Amino acid sequence: ALQHAGAHTVVITGGDDEQQQHSAWVTDLIFSRSDENFPETAAKPSFALHQQRETTQAHGTGSQFSAALAVQLTKGTRLYDAIVIAAAAARQALIASSGVLGIEFGGTESGGMEPERSVYRNCIASALPQSGDEWPLITDVGTYPRTDRFEPYNPGLYVLTESLDHLEMLLDMGVDTVQWRIKAPGTDYKDQTRRALAMCRSQGVSFWLNDDWPLALELKPDGVHLGQEDLVSADIDALHAAGVALGISTHTEWEIARARAQKPSYIAFGPVFTPLSKRLRYQPLGIDCLTAWSKRYHTWPQTCIGGIVPENARLVAESGVGSLAVVTCIAGGPADEPLMRSNIADLRAALEMFSPAPK
Structure with a gap:
């Protein structure tokens, strides 16, 4: 429906899908239009982006992703590269999240509302991962990264x-x-x-x-x-x-x-x-x-x-x-x-x- 309405690229973020709860990956799905300025969009107008799942839960991954994406696109980064970088940035913000003391209202036995103290974890913008092993992986929609590695070879x-x-x-x-x-x-x-x-x-x-x-x-x-x-x-x-x-x-x-x-x-x-x-x-x-x-x-x-x-x-x-x-x-x-x-x-x-x- 979003594409029909005119959206050039749609990102469906992962992490909350119950079917993925036991997976090692958090998977985003990307659907784009073929663009002659970017050969990769013609090769793959849709793809899955995988990142290693973190046990930490925090507020703000979507905001971190969208902010990083906006920055990269403003800098002139290629569309698909901007998505990869933004996803890596969002994961790093999740890893760097910290607890912040907040106030919420909960029910009491008498039915009244009294303030309760609780700790929320909020994402914190952080540097991109230095190790390439921490960067996202890309596959076709519905598939996951290979588990068997080819024998490494240095061509010299x-x-x-x-x-x-x-x-x-x-x-x-x-x-x-x-x-x-x-x-x-x-x-x-x-x-x-x-x-x-x-x-x-x-x-x-x-x-x-x-x-x-x-x-x-x-x-x-x-x-x-x-x-x-x-x-x-x-x-x-x-x-x-x-x-x-x-x-x-x-x-x-x-x-x-x-x-x-x-x-x-x-x-x-x-x-x-x-x-x-x-x-x-x-x-x-x-x-x-x-x-x-x-x-x-x-x-x-x-x-x-x-x-x-x-x-x-x-x-x-x-x-x-x-x-x-x-x-x-x-x-x-x-x-x-x-x-x-x-x-x-x-x-x-x-x-x-x-x-x-x-x-």
């Missing part, structure tokens, strides 16, 4: 390629992880993928397939990397059961919350800078945001992508992200081999300066 120096000849060059130069990303699959796509997988395994390099989770279930590569759109249809349970690791791309707070709910092997942040190899759909994160996310979500292996080149690699690695994913600066043919080899050496030096090499 992470290169993306779509050519067997190029792959052979990269393997000779020494990389940690390869993502096989074919933008326009041909009739020999599956055969080439098998060959690429065999080449990586012969060199002891981890092989990850981009997007194509059905083929990943068939060929059993080390892992599959999924974008946010792929999460709509991917069979995450089947990937976990098959022992195929999972990496997920993220560009916003909401997408990080959605990725974390799937318990992936790693989370990819991007674009750090303006991408050199694809059209920009999201504003670049910049070093400050990357550093903040790296610190907040440090319990998860991470990588990052977007405009990373030897000239800025040390600045990116200093964020603590632990892995660099690159495309353009390692592209080329035989004539470009000296530059490619030099770039890979510079990227690895940046990683080794600020993080241990993956084992």
Whole structure:
């Protein structure tokens, strides 16, 4: 009815539903309109937001949520990110609540009304949680976060390629992880993928397939990397059961919350800078945001992508992200081999300066 009346987004707050009383989660439901300015609304016009249940009860969580939401929207924060931040703020206000002595009137045996002293707990605005494990999780409506976690994996120096000849060059130069990303699959796509997988395994390099989770279930590569759109249809349970690791791309707070709910092997942040190899759909994160996310979500292996080149690699690695994913600066043919080899050496030096090499 609210949507029919013209509401752009409706939030149904959780916590009081009797059906959730024995759940570990407090779940809010969000229903929004698809908005071309925010790709995430097209991917998920509705979703569930989960937070760990607290035993404390206090007045004012709704006020804290709405106030935090208003502040974030006024600052220009993306709609879904504003909702995630506001929910985290409301939970922290609940945790920080304190007792305040108040007066209420209760009945007596004679039927009169006499004042009684009682203590109310009221929410107190507090700083956002520093640990990413305390931030909300996002799933489809009617579902909950996964309980089984994928095996953690640090991609290290992470290169993306779509050519067997190029792959052979990269393997000779020494990389940690390869993502096989074919933008326009041909009739020999599956055969080439098998060959690429065999080449990586012969060199002891981890092989990850981009997007194509059905083929990943068939060929059993080390892992599959999924974008946010792929999460709509991917069979995450089947990937976990098959022992195929999972990496997920993220560009916003909401997408990080959605990725974390799937318990992936790693989370990819991007674009750090303006991408050199694809059209920009999201504003670049910049070093400050990357550093903040790296610190907040440090319990998860991470990588990052977007405009990373030897000239800025040390600045990116200093964020603590632990892995660099690159495309353009390692592209080329035989004539470009000296530059490619030099770039890979510079990227690895940046990683080794600020993080241990993956084992």
